[in-house]
Amino acid sequence: MNDVPAGVSVDRLVRAIEDEVRQERRERMVARGGPDDYRDHRVYAEVERVLRRAAEREDAGTSPLLLPELAADDESLRLQTHLRFASHRRVTGGFLVFAKRRLLLPLTRWLYQYARDNFKRQERINRLLFACVEELAIENAKLRGELGARQAVPPPSSDASQ
Amino acid sequence: MKLACVIHRFGRDVAGGSEAHCRAIAERLAARHTVIVLTTTARDHVTWAEAYPAGESSDGRLRVHRFPVARQRSLARFFESSEVAFGGAASEAEQVQWFRENGPETPALVEHLEAHGGEYDRVLFWSYRYYQTFFGLPSVAARAVLVPTAEDDPAIRLDVLDEFFSLPSGYVFLTPEEQALVARRCSQPLAPSCIVGTGLEPPPATVGSLESVGVTTPYVLYLGRVDPNKGCETLFRHFLRLQDDTVPDAARVPLVLAGPVNMPVPDHPMVRSLGYVADEPREALLAHAAVLVVPSPYESLSIALLEGWNHGVPALVNGRCRVLKGQALRSGGALFYRDFDEFAHALRFLLAHDADRRELGRQGRAYVDREYRWPHVMDTLERFLASLPPVSVPPRR
Numbered sequence: 001m002n003d004v005p006a007g008v009s010v011d012r013l014v015r016a017i018e019d020e021v022r023q024e025r026r027e028r029m030v031a032r033g034g035p036d037d038y039r040d041h042r043v044y045a046e047v048e049r050v051l052r053r054a055a056e057r058e059d060a061g062t063s064p065l066l067l068p069e070l071a072a073d074d075e076s077l078r079l080q081t082h083l084r085f086a087s088h089r090r091v092t093g094g095f096l097v098f099a100k101r102r103l104l105l106p107l108t109r110w111l112y113q114y115a116r117d118n119f120k121r122q123e124r125i126n127r128l129l130f131a132c133v134e135e136l137a138i139e140n141a142k143l144r145g146e147l148g149a150r151q152a153v154p155p156p157s158s159d160a161s162q
Numbered sequence: 163m164k165l166a167c168v169i170h171r172f173g174r175d176v177a178g179g180s181e182a183h184c185r186a187i188a189e190r191l192a193a194r195h196t197v198i199v200l201t202t203t204a205r206d207h208v209t210w211a212e213a214y215p216a217g218e219s220s221d222g223r224l225r226v227h228r229f230p231v232a233r234q235r236s237l238a239r240f241f242e243s244s245e246v247a248f249g250g251a252a253s254e255a256e257q258v259q260w261f262r263e264n265g266p267e268t269p270a271l272v273e274h275l276e277a278h279g280g281e282y283d284r285v286l287f288w289s290y291r292y293y294q295t296f297f298g299l300p301s302v303a304a305r306a307v308l309v310p311t312a313e314d315d316p317a318i319r320l321d322v323l324d325e326f327f328s329l330p331s332g333y334v335f336l337t338p339e340e341q342a343l344v345a346r347r348c349s350q351p352l353a354p355s356c357i358v359g360t361g362l363e364p365p366p367a368t369v370g371s372l373e374s375v376g377v378t379t380p381y382v383l384y385l386g387r388v389d390p391n392k393g394c395e396t397l398f399r400h401f402l403r404l405q406d407d408t409v410p411d412a413a414r415v416p417l418v419l420a421g422p423v424n425m426p427v428p429d430h431p432m433v434r435s436l437g438y439v440a441d442e443p444r445e446a447l448l449a450h451a452a453v454l455v456v457p458s459p460y461e462s463l464s465i466a467l468l469e470g471w472n473h474g475v476p477a478l479v480n481g482r483c484r485v486l487k488g489q490a491l492r493s494g495g496a497l498f499y500r501d502f503d504e505f506a507h508a509l510r511f512l513l514a515h516d517a518d519r520r521e522l523g524r525q526g527r528a529y530v531d532r533e534y535r536w537p538h539v540m541d542t543l544e545r546f547l548a549s550l551p552p553v554s555v556p557p558r559r
Contacts, residue, residue: 021507
């Protein structure tokens with residue numbers, strides 16, 4: 001596969017569109033009473049960069065998130081969107097599972113599907129929020145590292161400037 | 163070489179991206195090799211109901227061996243299995259069961275590969291997600307070449323694929339993004355691979371008018387199945403929101419949908435659904451479109467996008483799909499968006515800037531000429547197949 005040909009640059013056009021959209025969105029948010037800090041376009045751009053990276057990471061869906069791993073029981077954080085049919089009764093259990101699957105579920109499928117779609121949305125929101133928290137934690141860790149490195153370097157002595 | 167091409171459905175009347183890709187490649191390989199298509203008796207991609215007789219037949223240069231479908235797909239069981247498998251905590255057995263429920267379940271085809279796989283120099287499998295690939299490939303792994311047609315969807319995240327993707331002796335990918343996606347899912351280095359995409363014939367020198375479909379220019383074209391899985395719900399939301407915008411501008415052109423409809427289409431004067439269209443009006447719609455829109459979030463290769471570029475039509479594609487974004491950047495033939503605001507700005511730009519739009523279309527066409535003509539595609543594939551090491555391992559029984 002060859003490189004991008006000369007002519008109109010897609011990358012340049014898309015960047016220009018993204019800049020326009022960013023500017024308009026920032027102005028709209030400020031006009032609607034959004035955070036005052038967004039009056040500074042650099043702050044807004046940085047916030048957008050961090051949140052977008054988290055959203056894109058969540059979009060990809062393949063990268064693991066740390067927060068659920070750290071939870072004592074990550075299963076308890078996960079919405080269970082599917083039905084598991086089971087019965088603890090030894091004798092009548094088979095019949096009860098059959099009745100649930102073949103009679104009750106078809107009758108209540110519309111309600112199940114409505115709830116399931118909403119559970120899925122909630123699950124996506126949860127993952128998005130986990131990804132945002134993680135992205136902010138990464139930023140924080142990097143900033144701490146940079147701050148630590150700066151503090152370790154002694155400030156230039158006043159003699160040196162004379 | 164004696165080659166087997168394994169595919170879940172096969173027939174001149176079978177629609178579907180991977181099926182069409184398999185057919186086109188198999189027919190061209192048959193010009194130089196003995197090619198046997200190993201497939202099923204299914205035609206319907208939802209139920210896998212038997213439609214063709216089991217047994218051997220010929221189809222042009224191809225020999226076709228069809229194996230019976232043991233059972234039709236139960237959608238209730240398949241959805242239930244999908245919920246479990248993609249829920250994030252599925253056991254290995256539950257994940258394997260998903261491949262069984264996805265079907266089409268053809269144990270006789272798998273048995274054929276176990277018994278006769280050694281008679282083929284190479285066995286090419288299309289689409290990792292179907293029964294005959296997932297259960298059939300392991301028995302002929304040393305001679306297997308996988309065309310995964312993988313998309314960045316929940317199925318690719320199943321843990322059992324880590325081991326599965328380490329089995330084939332070679333890979334044929336449709337895009338570099340698909341190659342990267344499969345490599346990410348496999349903890350071992352991938353087997354040798356090539357990227358061939360697909361081939362297109364140059365567009366007809368003359369195309370018909372739009373009269374037969376009752377469409378007038380300018381229009382934005384969506385080509386393909388109208389389906390939520392193809393991003394059409396979001397496309398409709400974005401497009402209608404753009405129409406509701408109070409600022410009058412050049413973006414007020416109708417959206418024309420050309421393809422079978424699997425979902426409700428908004429009842430709006432600016433949205434026109436033509437349903438399935440035959441080849442001739444399809445070419446005309448492509449040739450006269452101002453912009454082709456491709457909103458799909460999951461793609462392993464967008465043929466519609468290539469067809470648009472084949473006619474010199476620029477595109478607006480979903481930038482959240484890595485494949486589409488990659489194709490846009492490599493070709494220089496499409497803009498991409500991630501949300502409504504970017505969609506609106508990009509569409510307005512394309513419709514208001516004729517020179518840029520034409521140049522983007524020209525760049526797209528040049529990209530197709532460079533990468534997606536049959537002689538180039540088949541030359542790459544033939545060289546790749548010849549480069550694979552000879553097979554010395556007998557098939558597993």
